Amino acid sequence: MAERPDIEQRRVLTTAIPGPKSQAIHARRNAAVSLGVSSGLPAYIERGQGAILVDADGNQLIDLGSGIAVAGVGHAHPAITNAISEQAHDLIHTCFMVSPYESYVRLAEELNERTPGDFSKSTALFNSGAEAVENAIKVARLATGKTAIIVFDNAYHGRTNLTMALTAKNMPYKDRFGPFAPEVYRVPMSYPLRDSLSGADAAKLALDEIDVQVGSHNVAAVLIEPIQGEGGFIVPAPGFLPALSAWTKEKGIVFIADEVQTGFCRTGQWFACEDEGIIPDLIVTAKGIAGGMPLSGLTGRSELMDAVHAGGLGGTYAGNPVAVASALATIGVMDDERLVERAAQLGEIIRTRLEKLAADVDCIADVRGRGAMIAMELVKPGSLTPDAALTKTIVTKCGEQGVITLSCGTYGNVIRLLPPFIISDELLNEGLDAIEVALRSSI
Ligand code: PLZ
Numbered sequence: 001m002a003e004r005p006d007i008e009q010r011r012v013l014t015t016a017i018p019g020p021k022s023q024a025i026h027a028r029r030n031a032a033v034s035l036g037v038s039s040g041l042p043a044y045i046e047r048g049q050g051a052i053l054v055d056a057d058g059n060q061l062i063d064l065g066s067g068i069a070v071a072g073v074g075h076a077h078p079a080i081t082n083a084i085s086e087q088a089h090d091l092i093h094t095c096f097m098v099s100p101y102e103s104y105v106r107l108a109e110e111l112n113e114r115t116p117g118d119f120s121k122s123t124a125l126f127n128s129g130a131e132a133v134e135n136a137i138k139v140a141r142l143a144t145g146k147t148a149i150i151v152f153d154n155a156y157h158g159r160t161n162l163t164m165a166l167t168a169k170n171m172p173y174k175d176r177f178g179p180f181a182p183e184v185y186r187v188p189m190s191y192p193l194r195d196s197l198s199g200a201d202a203a204k205l206a207l208d209e210i211d212v213q214v215g216s217h218n219v220a221a222v223l224i225e226p227i228q229g230e231g232g233f234i235v236p237a238p239g240f241l242p243a244l245s246a247w248t249k250e251k252g253i254v255f256i257a258d259e260v261q262t263g264f265c266r267t268g269q270w271f272a273c274e275d276e277g278i279i280p281d282l283i284v285t286a287k288g289i290a291g292g293m294p295l296s297g298l299t300g301r302s303e304l305m306d307a308v309h310a311g312g313l314g315g316t317y318a319g320n321p322v323a324v325a326s327a328l329a330t331i332g333v334m335d336d337e338r339l340v341e342r343a344a345q346l347g348e349i350i351r352t353r354l355e356k357l358a359a360d361v362d363c364i365a366d367v368r369g370r371g372a373m374i375a376m377e378l379v380k381p382g383s384l385t386p387d388a389a390l391t392k393t394i395v396t397k398c399g400e401q402g403v404i405t406l407s408c409g410t411y412g413n414v415i416r417l418l419p420p421f422i423i424s425d426e427l428l429n430e431g432l433d434a435i436e437v438a439l440r441s442s443i
Contacts, residue, residue, distance in 0.1 A: 006049060007049040007050065007052050007060065008052075008060070009049075009052055009424060009427055010052070011052075011060055011061065011062050011402045011430060013059055013060075013401070013402050017043050017055070017057075017059055017399060017400050017401075018041070018042045018043045018044075019043070019056070019058075021055075022043045022044045022056050022057055025056060026042045026044070040395065040404075040406070041396075041399035041404060043055040043059060044056045045061075047076075048063070048076055049075050050076075051419060051420045051428075052075070052427075053075065053404070059402055060402065061402045061403065062402060062404065062423075062427055062431040063419070063420060064403060064404055064405050064406075064418065064419045064428075065406045065417075066420050068406065069229070069261045069266055069287045069373070070287045070288060070291075071291065072265055072288040072330075072334070072339065072343075072372070072421050073339065073421065074420040074422040075420070077291065077333055077422070079329045080291040080292070080333065082329075083326055084322055084325060084326050087321055087322045087324075088322055092320075093317070093321065094321070095317075096319045097311075097314045101321055103324045103325060103328060104324055106328060107125065107319070107327055107328055108122070108124075108125070108297075110328070110331055111123045111297050112299060114331075115270075115271060115285075115299045116278065116280065117279040117280070119301060120302040121299055121300060121305070122302045123299040123305070124297070124305065124314075124318070124319075125295065125318050125319030125324070126286075126295075126297070126298065126318045126319070127294050128158070128294060128296055129157075129158055129258075129260035129284065129286035129287060130158025130159060130160045131160070131296060131315070132285070132286055132297060133157045133162075133258060133260070134163060135298050136221070136223070136256045136282045136300075137149055137220075137221065137223070138308075139282060139304055139307070139308060140221035140254040141220045142307055143254065143307040143308075144220045146217075146218055146219060146220040148183050148184075148185055148215075148220060149185070149220060149222075149223060150187060150210055150221070150222045151166045151185070151186050151187075151223050152168070152186065152188070152206070152224055152228075153168055153186060153189045153191070153231075154168050154169070154189050154191070154228050154234055154410045155168045155186075155189070155225065155228065155231060156225070156229055156231055157225075164177060164180055164181075165180035165184040166184055168231065168410065169231070185210070185213065187205075187206040187210055188205050188209070189206075189231075189236065190203070190234075191236075192235070192236075193365060193368075194384065197237065198237055198239060199237035199238050199239025199240035199243065200239045200243055203239070203240050203243030203247070207243070207244070216251045216253065219253045220254060221253060221254040221255070221256050221282075222248050222253055222255055223258060224244065224258065225257075225258045225261065226241060226262055226271075226273050226275070226278065227272050227369065227370065229261035229262070229416075231409065232411075232414040233369045233373065234368070235370065241276050241278050242276050242277070242278065245278050245280075254281045254304065255278075255281050255282075256280060256283070257271070257283045257284065258284045259273065259284060260284055261287060262373065263283075263285045263287070264288035264330075264334065265343045265371070265421060266288055266343060266372055266373050266418070267343070267347075267370040267373050268340060268341075268344030268370055268371025268372070269340060269370075269371070270340060275370065281300050282298060282305075283299050284296070284298055288330070289327050290323050290324075290326045291333075292326070293320075293323035293326040294320075295319070295320070334421075339421040342372075342422070343371040343421045346371065346372040346423070347369070347372055347373070347374055349428060349432075350374040350419075351374055353436075354374065354376050357436055357439065361439065361440070361443060362381040362382065363379060363380070363381055363390060363439075363443055364376045364377070364378060369416070372417075372418065372421055373418060374416070374417050375408070375414045375415060375416040375417065376414070376415055377409065377414050378390050378391050379413065386409070386412070388411060388412035390413075391407050391409075391412060391413045391414065393438075394415060394435065394438045398434055401434045401437070401438065402434075403430075403431045403434040406418065419431070
């Protein structure tokens with residue numbers, strides 16, 4: 001393989017973004033790719049290293065999205081690239097259900113060890129976040145013999161049929177794709193900016209609704225993102241998660257944490273649950289777990305995971321050797337480079353800057369999140385009315401300036417930052433400068 005020159009960790013604008021080459025590819029794309037698949041910024045990427053992506057026109061973009069919280073260790077980290085290529089030389093695929101291999105077992109051991117809870121755990125591997133969430137529901141239903149699943153306002157759990165039912169937002173995820181899976185019940189989420197409730201009061205509201213509308217004895221599982229991702233980086237008020245967790249324990253209900261977006265150092269801890277000492281019965285991981293390879297995991301109490309009959313869990317590619325090698329290398333990099341601490345530091349830098357900006361403008365209603373997962377919620381001045389148009393304008397302007405940011409939120413009015421943990425302070429600050437310029441020039 002030809003030696004590739006390192007990509008300098010700086011932003012470079014060689015053309016307008018998208019440049020002519022990207023525009024030409026985009027025209028082909030519009031003819032060849034389903035219009036149902038969309039992309040935020042039509043700059044077509046050829047290479048990535050660290051926190052920089054290089055597009056077809058040679059523009060170097062600062063990546064503050066990590067491919068939606070995936071590339072925490074940065075793009076093309078040599079440890080990950082080597083692990084992938086070495087594994088590809090040895091073995092690409094057998095299907096673990098046909099001919100097993102040791103690395104799957106090792107990754108299961110790592111997940112059992114690193115996830116919260118020091119009871120006996122077992123793991124099963126899958127390909128995507130949605131697939132692992134579906135399997136968590138299968139395990140919870142089988143192990144409890146009950147069917148009802150509790151989810152929350154603003155939740156996002158995926159795009160498959162069951163996970164569409166679990167996901168809250170209609171557009172673009174669910175619209176006209178129904179009918180959806182039954183026995184899914186949605187209750188209010190603690191959303192301090194908008195409900196002004198303490199964690200305990202918000203939990204009481206949700207639990208009362210479950211009692212009245214579902215009946216706790218019918219509930220197999222409560223499924224929750226400890227910090228909601230797509231729904232708007234909503235951090236529940238302190239005490240909300242502990243109250244839910246205590247209630248599930250009391251009632252014999254399975255508590256499932258969806259840490260697909262929050263897991264693997266993202267929030268400045270290995271898992272966001274650790275923040276309030278939450279110990280889920282089942283924990284779902286994906287995204288950051290494998291440095292960019294498609295892989296997900298379901299880890300939890302052995303008595304739940306092992307209740308399933310042999311052959312009840314699996315999939316052709318689930319726990320693919322190359323993805324597993326990448327995950328093991330990713331975990332190694334996270335340890336070696338102390339990326340838990342680094343994610344927390346990035347959070348301090350981002351929060352300080354955004355809070356300063358929020359104090360100076362009247363369109364930022366809230367700055368929230370933890371670690372390298374921070375967002376600002378944009379509103380019409382003097383109100384809590386969501387401003388999705390402003391959000392879109394800022395994200396577009398940032399893209400044109402070579403800074404990739406993402407929006408989210410049930411009302412599309414949240415700008416979220418999910419930088420790779422290895423980004424330098426300097427590059428991060430340059431990205432934050434661009435966001436500030438884009439925001440100030442749009443109000
Ligand atoms: N659970 C908490 O954040 C994926 C969705 C992107 P998959 N979030 C990004 C999009 O628009 O499709 C996600 C998540 C949480 C589950 C999932 C689903 O993970 O790997 O996309 O299936």
